[in-house]
Amino acid sequence: MSELHQAEDIRNLTEKVKELNLSFSILKKEINKAIIGQEYMVDRLLIGLLGNGHVLLEGVPGLAKTLAIKTLAEAVRGEFSRIQFTPDLLPADVIGTQIYNIKDNDFSIKKGPVFANFVLADEINRAPSKVQSALLEAMQEKQVTIGDETLSLPTPFLVLATQNPIDQEGTYQLPEAQSDRFMLKCRIDYPDFEDERKVMRMMSSSHQPQIMPVISLDYITEAKSLINQIYLDEKIEKYILDMVFATRYPGKYGLSELTNYIAFGASPRASINLAIASRALAFLRNRAFVIPEDVKEIAKDVLRHRIGLSFEAEAEEMTPENIVDKILGKIQAP
Template sequence: MTDFTPPSQPDPAQPAPVSDDPRAALQEALQEIKQVIVGQDAMLERLLVALLAGGHVLLEGVPGLAKTLTIKTMSQVLGGSFARIQFTPDLVPSDIIGTRIYRPNSGDFETGLGPVFANFVLADEINRAPAKVQSALLEVMQEGQVTIAGTAYEVPKPFIVMATQNPIESEGTYPLPEAQVDRFLMKVLVDYPTTSEESAVVGRSLAGERDVRELLTLDRLARYRDAAREVIVGREVISYAVALTDATRNPAAHGLHELSGQVQHGASPRGSIGLVHAARVLALLRGRGHATTQDVRDLARDVLRHRLVLSYDALASGITPDDILDRTIATVADPSGHGLTSGRSRAA
């Protein structure tokens, strides 16, 4: 009797082979995520940029726009651990960072680490938790560690917090103070899909939940983050990022006299830093070894919109931060001499 050896099957626990080129590998990962997520290309690109730039993202959109599914799918494709925290008014800081637990059988205390100890943390409806809980999470975001009973515990790397908030419901919420919102690298507005995209979403729902492949590993992501740090950022790119940020603080100095009474507080230098760091990651995703002013311009609204505090007159007139930024981007001179594009780019 002849022995029969069945053909080897790919191990689902092992990542599928991908290109060694960072851009090709990351684009392949994005395409795998898009097998599940339809019509949110810009959001997916921004989430990947934030992850590689070491920042966090605040997602604002009405319920039902696949924010939770997006983050969970990203963790599956990129090979990281995922945790979801549903923020409610009765949460306490230990519910998210962990606490000391007494074990009667041994008479000792053990440390129970909270759900923030994951690579991808979804803080669902962050504005529903009281200030102490919000501050505890934002401290983890800034320091990359938590302290329990005098001992510091580092969160896993990479680490990204994606917080969501509902813009149409304010009852029972605790809005994030401006100083805390400023800790997010980006605020991404998640809009409704088009009718054709929604038809595709409905069609896919009939087929049931779709499995995705794990294409990358945390080691690969760390290498791609290092590769992003090697992207060249020229002086003109830095100057342009600083000029855009400064224009939100001193609009009259940049010929934006009509905005002087509309912005109460502009973006801090953290806005300029965020723009430059995000721009070089975007350049890597676009297959370039250098960042351009176009990269800065494409990300300016996402990086700056949550850092603006508008005046009461502007709010009463229905003016939004994006209205201010649209005018700013259209007016501030581009030192590279390239043509300006004042319209918003929806596609990734």
Template sequence: MQENTELNREISNEEIQKAVGIINRLFSYYNSKVVGQPGLGYSLLVAMMTNGHVLLESVPGLAKTTAARVMTEAVNGSFSRIQCTPDLIPSDIIGTQMYNMATNTFEDKIGPVYSNFVLLDEINRSSAKTQSAMLEAMQEREVSIGGKTYKLPEVFVVIATQNPIESEGTYVLSEAQLDRFLLKETLTYPNPADEIEILNRVESDVFTNISAVASMEDVLYLQKLCRRVYIDPAIKKYIVDIVQASRNTDKFMDPKLAQYVAMGASTRAAIAFMETAKAVALINGRRYCVPDDVKALRYSVLRHRIMLTFAAVADDIKVEQIIDAIVGAVKTP
């Protein structure tokens, strides 16, 4: 009862100011380390504030690992990097039982999944069984070793990467697995000016100057405050209308575009919209959500949840076009 009362309590100006201060410090630290990927930093911060998971898709060398490490350093969290390969097995990630000859007993050894931030590099190179074990840990936020259950850290964010151009030796994530990621980000190459700045920062060895600008307590503070951000019933209906429109494109969109949609978004998409809208509102220093908060991360929320037909690939129709058409067809409150 006390927890429900706390969630319903209006956010004060002092709480907003404290949250904005933490957020600004995190953004400043990220921008001082990572060049040319502001959207990635924004999504990682939203994921941190909502305790959600992020799927990153790009060709190699676009600072995915660096960005994940930087956000971990910024809050002084624990970080694990797991390089996914076809021979990786679930116990390599979750943990296993080890025999201790000194005590003549088996001891539980927790795997690298037990961290605040876990980077799954090239997740699509691991086998379906390994992917399933990791995604189960992401959903349940606990692991079981030798019949004993271990709760994962209170702040637990998985950042999975995949390379879209190399398909040899990969295991494509199923729709059900993709749906478990709060956001999906696609990264592009930096422009020439940003690339020169990257060279300058590497030359000056900027990445060795590590100093946390926030703490895990600050992250938990943002998470709790996020849950208290007010979202009006009209905004909730707006979210549901967008999700419903994605499932009934023939009724909302131009038939030429509607034919390219094979499957619409699930209820998880509606939940993701609500959670990200609250985080965006807080980032903007507000205690309530507006329609633009819902639309701010529409691509990231929907691009892995709307499945297109083979005809869309053949006709070079991007999922972002479909998302814009869906959101544009729904009346904004």
């Protein structure tokens, strides 16, 4: 493709992006009526939704995680369900089961709460591995098998799984192969003073914000199909791959000091998801092309749960975020 044709395609794509992005700006404004001071979390939810991925959210209780995804569902007229993960939960409680009907002398399927557009898996590490696997299989395949029947999940389909970082007693840590299936792992903190003042006033008021559906699920589907068309230059592709490969072979990138800290590096899903998430972020920033700042902004969310730390790293209190910061500081952006 010639540079002239490429420039023309980007101009045409930019018009589509601006047209669709206007609706997403209205969507964010509607969500912010109920969610105050958590713009980072809302952006990551939208990136996961647009990128056809899922989000693992880590934060203490009370940071509006449930309210955020429920508000998003209301604003797009999507179906929402919440699953509270507990040690006695069974896979059937998540995906559904077969029920014997005496009248018809046959089995019928009762669908579980996973059959929704937006699913909140609250405290996913509270349930044993069988239950985690049932949900994660549904996330990956976008379908569920109950008995001998395979059922497709709704479109769009977004799982927001939460973890509490401070109370780990009686929890089942997600294995690396399962956490790798989340596009993003985000860490959220307390709101600042003024934002919390606004939350306090809003929640103590008799007039609670009413969330109205402002865009349809068809808009979401149209925007998702546009994401893969966002222009990603070869230099940006190399930048993404260099970043991921530096987690595997730090010595080759002049980061020998990280070798003893990394037990294993990021998987190929990291490269794929970093490219998709960067494109989704560019879309939300009203651009039809990815710039290095998009990759830098989303890098920690894509990589933090894909870097395995050695015992030495844990002993020296080295975190995945520290490692990503060193990689970002070393690898030159195009």
